[in-house]
Amino acid sequence: MKSKDLSQVLELACQILSYYEDENVTDALKDILHMCEERKSSTNKKLKDKNRSKSGIDSELRERFYSETKGLSIPEIQTYLNDKTQFPNISSLQHLAERIGLKGLSRANRDNIIHSILKAIERSQIDQTISERKTTSLAE
The missing domain is CATH 1.10.720 (Transcription Termination Factor Rho, Rna-binding Domain; Chain A, Domain 1)
Known part of the structure; x- marks a missing residue:
């Protein structure tokens, strides 16, 4: 890693930690980790809901077609x-x-x-x- 890259990383870390002025660094990192996990779980839940609703619509279309053409x-x-x-x-x-x-x-x-x-x-x-x-x- 070049020194320029390291300085950019440290600047970002400084900006992030400025939101946690009077807290321990470990607590701040745990809070950030918790936020990332919540975001990931909500994204996964949205994808599952979307897939579930799509499969429900698909099965509804298939069943409607079969019921209308039965016989x-x-x-x-x-x-x-x-x-x-x-x-x-x-x-x-x-x-x-x-x-x-x-x-x-x-x-x-x-x-x-x-x-x-x-x-x-x-x-x-x-x-x-x-x-x-x-x-x-x-x-x-």
């Missing part, structure tokens, strides 16, 4: 996805696709995103049918 045929779901009032732009479809587990559609056009969502739904229905068959054959 619909694939052509009916395609009509629903093509509805501009439900999905006014490509980013809304991309967001839905991400929430149901499809990644890598950031450059896809509207038709490709809808096709990918429909294929994911078809695969899900096939998986559900297979699992139902397995449980009924095991029960027999």
Whole structure:
């Protein structure tokens, strides 16, 4: 460390310690440490709350989509996805696709995103049918 750097550090320390005029240096440093820990914990709490609220919104979007399309045929779901009032732009479809587990559609056009969502739904229905068959054959 150069002497110029050391002098800057000492000047900063002097400015900080000027807030603790009549206290012991150890007490001042403990107070500063406590403030840093509080700031870190509040920042972590804000990040956790933000992630929690985002995941809640994501699961709400996914559940709303599944509830609105439950019992619909694939052509009916395609009509629903093509509805501009439900999905006014490509980013809304991309967001839905991400929430149901499809990644890598950031450059896809509207038709490709809808096709990918429909294929994911078809695969899900096939998986559900297979699992139902397995449980009924095991029960027999």
